[in-house]
Amino acid sequence: MAPKGNQQEDPLKQLADKLRSKTGIEERAAILQDKRVDVFRGKEFAAYLRKHEELMQPFVSKATKVDQQVQDVADMMLRKGLFMKTERMFKKPKPGKKRLVKWPKKLLPLVHERNFEEDHLYAWLFDKQVSPWSYLFSALALITIMLCCMFPLAPHPVKLAAVYVSMTLIICILATLTVRSLLALSSWVLLGRSLWLFPHLLSDDKGIDEAFWPILELDAKPEEGKGSHWIVRFGMGAAIMLAVWALHAYAPDKGAVRDGAWHAHDAVLEMLNLHDQGRGKLGGGTGSDSGAGLFNESQPGAGMGAAGQDEAATGGGADKDEF
Numbered sequence: 356m357a358p359k360g361n362q363q364e365d366p367l368k369q370l371a372d373k374l375r376s377k378t379g380i381e382e383r384a385a386i387l388q389d390k391r392v393d394v395f396r397g398k399e400f401a402a403y404l405r406k407h408e409e410l411m412q413p414f415v416s417k418a419t420k421v422d423q424q425v426q427d428v429a430d431m432m433l434r435k436g437l438f439m440k441t442e443r444m445f446k447k448p449k450p451g452k453k454r455l456v457k458w459p460k461k462l463l464p465l466v467h468e469r470n471f472e473e474d475h476l477y478a479w480l481f482d483k484q485v486s487p488w489s490y491l492f493s494a495l496a497l498i499t500i501m502l503c504c505m506f507p508l509a510p511h512p513v514k515l516a517a518v519y520v521s522m523t524l525i526i527c528i529l530a531t532l533t534v535r536s537l538l539a540l541s542s543w544v545l546l547g548r549s550l551w552l553f554p555h556l557l558s559d560d561k562g563i564d565e566a567f568w569p570i571l572e573l574d575a576k577p578e579e580g581k582g583s584h585w586i587v588r589f590g591m592g593a594a595i596m597l598a599v600w601a602l603h604a605y606a607p608d609k610g611a612v613r614d615g616a617w618h619a620h621d622a623v624l625e626m627l628n629l630h631d632q633g634r635g636k637l638g639g640g641t642g643s644d645s646g647a648g649l650f651n652e653s654q655p656g657a658g659m660g661a662a663g664q665d666e667a668a669t670g671g672g673a674d675k676d677e678f
Contacts, residue, residue, distance in 0.1 A: 366413050368481075370428070371437045373410065374403065375483050383458040387441060387478050394441065394462065397473040401425045429471035438477045440465040456559060514629055522623075531556075544592040547582050548574045 374380055375393075380403050382393045404411055404425045414431060415424040432438060444461040448454055462476060506517070535552040542550035554572040555561040577583075607615075624630040 367432060367435055367437065370410055370414075371432065371479075371481070372484055374400070375479065379403065382479070385459065385476075385478070386461045387439075387464060392462075392478040392480075393483065394458070394476050394478045395438075397429075397471065397475050397477060400429065400477070401473050404428060426471055430469065433469050433471060436480055438479050440468045440472075441476050441478050443476070511629065514627075515624075518623070518627060518629065540591070540595065542573075543583070544588045544595065547585075547588065548576060550574075 374395075375382065380395050380399045382395045385392060385394045387394075401422075405421055408421060408424070411424045411428050415427050419427070433440065441462040441464055443455070443459045444463050445459065446455075449456075459476070462478065464478075465475075506514070509517075531553070535556070538552050539549040542548065550571060550573050552571060553567055554569065556566050558566070621630060
């Protein structure tokens with residue numbers, strides 16, 4: 356990597372850093388042959404420079420058109436080796452998919468092509484500037500891993516809190532997926548189009564920051580003659596109503612549900628050895644019970660009455676005299 360002073364003197368490198376900043380263009384991780392790189396789309400690169408013409412002024416003439424300015428700046432960056440032109444390794448959609456993914460995971464380099472084209476993917480060839488937040492998050496990740504490794508040594512309330520938080524997250528995820536599916540199915544029955552809650556939640560080509568936005572989205576209107584027939588939708592609606600009626604008619608009472616929930620709760624804690632605060636200690640129980648058990652098993656005449664203990668003591672003495 357070039358020294359810091361050289362980076363400041365290189366205006367093209369400064370522009371590349373600007374493009375890779377938080378306010379720059381979108382990029383995703385991919386594999387270029389056997390190396391992990393960050394890639395961006397040529398269309399987004401060109402659109403960003405068109406929107407910020409002032410960034411190109413140090414490199415091109417103002418007399419040229421904006422599109423030509425974008426082309427010249429991109430070609431200069433290509434020749435300088437700041438990024439590389441690439442292409443998809445797999446040029447056909449996956450089985451069951453109708454179109455290619457927006458961000459492919461594996462790419463091939465186009466080493467000898469030095470001309471910029473907007474319909475291609477490009478891989479950055481220099482390391483991105485590290486934000487101070489990255490060091491903070493890395494330290495937090497390390498602390499979290501250490502705490503997870505020390506979980507067996509954690510106090511009983513901490514273990515219970517971790518279990519309850521995990522169970523709450525699982526319930527929230529399952530509830531969200533259930534409501535999402537029911538909303539999409541119901542809207543399809545009524546409108547012939549699905550209304551999705553968090554439409555990008557299960558998308559492969561969206562980041563974690565895009566998974567929860569937009570909140571609601573309606574499917575595109577189908578082409579004339581290609582929508583679902585009303586008989587199919589009516590049949591599905593009747594099946595849904597029948598399922599709802601059956602669930603309501605044969606549902607257990609509230610007391611049985613409550614008892615079943617508590618039974619499942621106790622079973623989970625029992626499986627994790629967290630049902631009782633005294634569990635998990637040496638001896639398999641509380642200290643007094645464990646000690647008493649060991650004492651009773653090791654003493655002769657344990658479980659006998661007073662006469663039995665005297666008889667054992669007398670017999671033991673006789674055997675000793677005879678020996």
